[in-house]
Amino acid sequence: MPASFDHTIVAARDRHASAAFLRDLIELSDAPSWGPFTNLLLPDGVLLQFAEPPVEEIQPQHYAFLVDEELFDRAHTRLLAQGREHWADPQRTRPGETNTEHGGRGVYFLDPAGHYLELTTRPYL
Template sequence: MTITLNHTIVPARNKEAAARLFAQIFGLDFEGGSDHFAPVRVNSTLTFLFDDSASFQSCHYAFHVSDAEFDAILHRVQDAGVAYGSAPWNIDDGMLNDWNGGRGVYFKNPDGHVLELMTAPR
């Protein structure tokens, strides 16, 4: 069986600002909002559809990336002044983890969603 996640809706206080920041940090393109969503294509099979919402719980989004992508994204996180850390419970310790033989890091976006990067999948 082949199952591919095609899209997911990401709640935000300001969908276009959230989409723009996500695209900037991840080195992706944001081409503007559509009728209802502010879409950011993550890769050929996955799109994040940012949507305005007045109330929502924070979510966790984890990304398996190459070493080069990890370095580039982490550099943009640091340049943006976003706190980062080695674990969900240490999200601002300024350190990385080495779980599963790779590197990992966690950070929050302005809406409180936790974003995780890992170079070795779980």
């Protein structure tokens, strides 16, 4: 069997708030949660486990999600309704915009823990 991606832990100041933000933004499913984890399940079976690490500062990470055009529109509308800053580029030089890179559309924004999230409608490769 070839290797496939199964799960990752996403550090959060408030695991419930971070999980709810992403769940509501891109319409994910809750998954059974246990111990220190609040879990979300991606459609391809990858598990996102939100946890509150015992550290003073959370090291920001980048998480990119491939979505279809309709979900992109709904998620972008939600970002605007929430008044969330967003950018067309990872350098944050194009605030309030989306991009049309790689033959699709994309947007970058921060989650409640400060992770740099990206939505894109086309894979890079």
